[in-house]
Amino acid sequence: xxxxxxVNLFLFLFPATALYTLFVMYxxxxxxxxxxxxxxxxxxxxxxxxxxxxxxxLQDKLFYKALQNSLIFSIAVVVLKNVLALFFAIMLxxxxxxTGFFRSVFFLPAILSSIIVAYLWVTIFNPVFGFWQVFFExxxxxxxxxxxxxxxxxxxxxxxxxxxxxxxxxxxMVIYLAGLQTIPAELYDAGQMDGASKWKQFVHxxxxxxxxxxxxxxxxxxxxxFKEFDLVYILTGGGPFDSSQVIGTAIxxxxxxxxxxxxxxxxxxILFFIIAVFALGQLWYLKRREVDx
Amino acid sequence: xxVLHRLELxxxxxxxxxxxxxxxxxxxxxxxxxxxxxxxxxxNPFALPVRWTLENYEAxxxxxxxxxxxxxxxxxxxxxxxxxxxxxxxxAYALNWNFRGSKQLFSYxxxxxxxxxxxxxxxxxxxxxxxxxxxxxAGINLVFVAFDxxxxxxxxxxxxxxxxxxxxxxxxxxxxxxxGTFWRIVFPISRPIIATVVILTGLHVWNSFFxxxxxxxxxxxxxxxxxxxRLKGEFSVDWPLFFAAMVMLMIPIILLxxxxxxxxxxxxxxxxxKG
Numbered sequence: 001x002x003x004x005x006x007v008n009l010f011l012f013l014f015p016a017t018a019l020y021t022l023f024v025m026y027x028x029x030x031x032x033x034x035x036x037x038x039x040x041x042x043x044x045x046x047x048x049x050x051x052x053x054x055x056x057x058l059q060d061k062l063f064y065k066a067l068q069n070s071l072i073f074s075i076a077v078v079v080l081k082n083v084l085a086l087f088f089a090i091m092l093x094x095x096x097x098x099t100g101f102f103r104s105v106f107f108l109p110a111i112l113s114s115i116i117v118a119y120l121w122v123t124i125f126n127p128v129f130g131f132w133q134v135f136f137e138x139x140x141x142x143x144x145x146x147x148x149x150x151x152x153x154x155x156x157x158x159x160x161x162x163x164x165x166x167x168x169x170x171x172x173m174v175i176y177l178a179g180l181q182t183i184p185a186e187l188y189d190a191g192q193m194d195g196a197s198k199w200k201q202f203v204h205x206x207x208x209x210x211x212x213x214x215x216x217x218x219x220x221x222x223x224x225x226f227k228e229f230d231l232v233y234i235l236t237g238g239g240p241f242d243s244s245q246v247i248g249t250a251i252x253x254x255x256x257x258x259x260x261x262x263x264x265x266x267x268x269x270i271l272f273f274i275i276a277v278f279a280l281g282q283l284w285y286l287k288r289r290e291v292d293x
Numbered sequence: 294x295x296v297l298h299r300l301e302l303x304x305x306x307x308x309x310x311x312x313x314x315x316x317x318x319x320x321x322x323x324x325x326x327x328x329x330x331x332x333x334x335x336x337n338p339f340a341l342p343v344r345w346t347l348e349n350y351e352a353x354x355x356x357x358x359x360x361x362x363x364x365x366x367x368x369x370x371x372x373x374x375x376x377x378x379x380x381x382x383x384x385a386y387a388l389n390w391n392f393r394g395s396k397q398l399f400s401y402x403x404x405x406x407x408x409x410x411x412x413x414x415x416x417x418x419x420x421x422x423x424x425x426x427x428x429x430x431a432g433i434n435l436v437f438v439a440f441d442x443x444x445x446x447x448x449x450x451x452x453x454x455x456x457x458x459x460x461x462x463x464x465x466x467x468x469x470x471x472x473g474t475f476w477r478i479v480f481p482i483s484r485p486i487i488a489t490v491v492i493l494t495g496l497h498v499w500n501s502f503f504x505x506x507x508x509x510x511x512x513x514x515x516x517x518x519x520x521x522x523r524l525k526g527e528f529s530v531d532w533p534l535f536f537a538a539m540v541m542l543m544i545p546i547i548l549l550x551x552x553x554x555x556x557x558x559x560x561x562x563x564x565x566x567k568g
Contacts, residue, residue, distance in 0.1 A: 020405060113543070
């Protein structure tokens with residue numbers, strides 16, 4: 001009987017454990033080794049070069065540009081997305097007509113492929129026939145009509161920020177809504193009796209009590225923003241002149257376009273490190289806040 | 294006071310309507326433009342079609358080989374989801390037996406969710422090349438299953454914990470084997486949670502772009518997402534044809550979403566809300 005159970009245990013666990021170990025854990029760990037080599041991914045031989053890749057990265061203009069853009073992008077997306085999501089969640093957490101419809105519409109972009117989302121906006125912002133141009137020309141704002149939002153160095157990154165918020169705001173909103181629904185209505189009634197204003201109620205009731213939803217949303221959106229690849233790759237390709245290059249696309253560029261595999265892996269480890277620091281830092285700070293109340 | 298309340302309500306609705314337009318409008322424009330002939334699109338890109346036509350869909354389906362891409366997307370999604378559900382539920386079920394090391398093994402699976410894709414994609418590319426399964430559907434299916442397993446295990450694990458042990462014990466006493474109990478008792482009552490995992494992984498695989506971009510090079514193996522990007526990369530893209538291909542990629546998902554909104558929203562947020 002005991003032996004039979006052991007066999008069962010093995011049968012049930014083996015497929016998942018084997019696949020996961022081979023295709024998730026092994027690639028992650030072997031990266032630690034390849035990061036110390038100068039491998040180009042093609043030639044059969046490569047050399048151990050110690051920490052040289054990391055030293056080179058610290059001298060690399062592309063890396064600094066990408067790091068700076070990733071930071072700007074992530075902070076802008078996380079802040080904008082969460083403020084808007086919370087705002088609309090509160091607005092839709094009432095028993096009004098059509099709230100169900102609005103919730104579904106707001107959530108809709110979250111089910112679309114990033115590729116679709118990116119191409120929708122590539123079409124809207126197309127400098128030759130884009131809707132942006134047609135629309136602003138039609139109402140006579142010719143200067144704005146000429147803006148090439150994805151194609152100029154000063155606006156490319158922020159246009160990607162806009163598209164990213166457009167894509168993911170509804171998802172964050174739904175998580176906030178779930179959080180709001182856990183707050184007992186009596187608390188607001190009590191607040192109202194005490195004469196607390198709407199704003200006071202938000203600060204003293206809503207905000208503290210949705211702390212878990214804030215933690216989840218902040219961490220999820222930070223991790224996803226730092227990892228961003230698809231949107232940037234399709235919308236701008238990191239350009240013009242690297243003005244919207246983020247770490248995700250820079251890694252792809254060095255590894256798969258210039259065949260510096262070892263170098264790309266070293267860069268990806270730095271990305272992992274950055275994400276871990278930001279995520280764990282937020283987790284630590286936000287969880288402490290949750291406990292306080 | 295009442296007037297103020299009314300004004301606030303009107304302002305709320307206006308704002309909500311404006312955002313809805315901002316979300317639905319780009320999608321609507323693409324659908325509309327896909328239904329007009331190329332010549333008409335070039336002269337007047339955003340007006341309603343004068344002559345409604347499905348010729349762009351025909352062209353995308355036949356001459357731009359989207360029938361192949363579509364079949365590939367379906368096949369990859371179906372196989373990956375099937376094995377993610379199967380292996381994920383099996384592992385989560387066994388992890389619930391609380392054997393020595395089960396907690397550690399569970400944490401080991403969760404670890405994978407924290408590693409960003411960029412930190413494993415390059416070495417994964419090398420690994421698949423060494424195994425001789427780079428640029429094959431088998432290879433990308435294995436990778437999708439492996440990548441989606443942690444979340445599936447996490448969701449199944451939480452659900453299986455809520456199944457009363459009495460139920461399993463009763464089945465075991467009646468002479469059902471452990472495997473039999475899993476198939477006949479646990480699997481059938483897990484339908485809602487299976488739906489959740491199917492939606493979550495199915496959407497992830499159907500919409501995915503980065504993994505196929507790295508792991509597939511042969512055009513005949515491309516899913517729709519990659520086919521779209523290559524079509525756009527060619528010089529002088531036929532825009533309405535391109536829009537038709539976009540619509541073909543998103544319409545199945547939007548239709549499913551309309552009919553199964555609750556399951557979609559629950560499925561997509563279940564990893565987040567419980568975490």
